[in-house]
Amino acid sequence: GQQVMQIPQYQHVQEGEDFTTYCNSSTTLSNIQWYKQRPGGHPVFLIQLVKSGEVKKQKRLTFQFGEAKKNSSLHITATQTTDVGTYFCAGRDIQGAQKLVFGQGTRLTINP
Amino acid sequence: KAGVTQTPRYLIKTRGQQVTLSCSPISGHRSVSWYQQTPGQGLQFLFEYFSETQRNKGNFPGRFSGRQFSNSRSEMNVSTLELGDSALYLCASSFMVEETQYFGPGTRLLVL
Numbered sequence: 340g341q342q343v344m345q346i347p348q349y350q351h352v353q354e355g356e357d358f359t360t361y362c363n364s365s366t367t368l369s370n371i372q373w374y375k376q377r378p379g380g381h382p383v384f385l386i387q388l389v390k391s392g393e394v395k396k397q398k399r400l401t402f403q404f405g406e407a408k409k410n411s412s413l414h415i416t417a418t419q420t421t422d423v424g425t426y427f428c429a430g431r432d433i434q435g436a437q438k439l440v441f442g443q444g445t446r447l448t449i450n451p
Numbered sequence: 452k453a454g455v456t457q458t459p460r461y462l463i464k465t466r467g468q469q470v471t472l473s474c475s476p477i478s479g480h481r482s483v484s485w486y487q488q489t490p491g492q493g494l495q496f497l498f499e500y501f502s503e504t505q506r507n508k509g510n511f512p513g514r515f516s517g518r519q520f521s522n523s524r525s526e527m528n529v530s531t532l533e534l535g536d537s538a539l540y541l542c543a544s545s546f547m548v549e550e551t552q553y554f555g556p557g558t559r560l561l562v563l
Contacts, residue, residue, distance in 0.1 A: 441494040
């Protein structure tokens with residue numbers, strides 16, 4: 340079945356450093372979604388990418404969807420303590436009626 | 452609009468018992484999905500419902516079941532609880548199946 344792999348599993352950075360998490364699917368995706376889960380909280384939707392090669396920015400966050408629609412990345416510039424949490428990617432196989440499969444998540448911790 | 456609500460928020464059960472968890476989606480949302488979250492396994496897909504029909508089911512044993520009512524509210528049931536069922540159970544709703552999912556706060560189940 341479809342698998343979504345996310346790396347790294349953990350990332351610890353100094354405040355102000357950049358951070359990137361990568362997401363790879365075993366199958367072509369119809370779209371990719373990114374979620375953030377703060378410690379003790381629930382996943383909160385960040386963004387959805389639909390088009391091949393799409394790039395979207397939200398302030399210090401940059402999201403990319405690969406040309407083959409099988410991989411994606413989230414890059415945070417100049418991390419702040421408010422960025423702490425686990426970032427999940429999630430995607431559905433481009434073949435219709437497929438379930439949303441989440442990556443294992445990247446847990447980001449920041450040293451102030 | 453009110454967000455996704457889940458009841459109860461916390462639950463302690465013993466092995467062999469059964470449990471029913473409830474999810475009320477955002478008003479107007481017709482799709483509800485359930486996930487199990489554990490530290491080691493991340494977010495694992497359980498079910499997806501749309502207009503009272505189960506659209507997808509994850510790789511969980513038959514002890515896990517669910518349903519959706521005509522008002523889009525959903526319940527999931529776990530029978531013959533095992534220690535390994537201890538987890539955070541998250542419900543997410545969306546207007547249509549492949550759109551943004553909005554997560555509830557979850558029900559934290561502890562099986563002793």
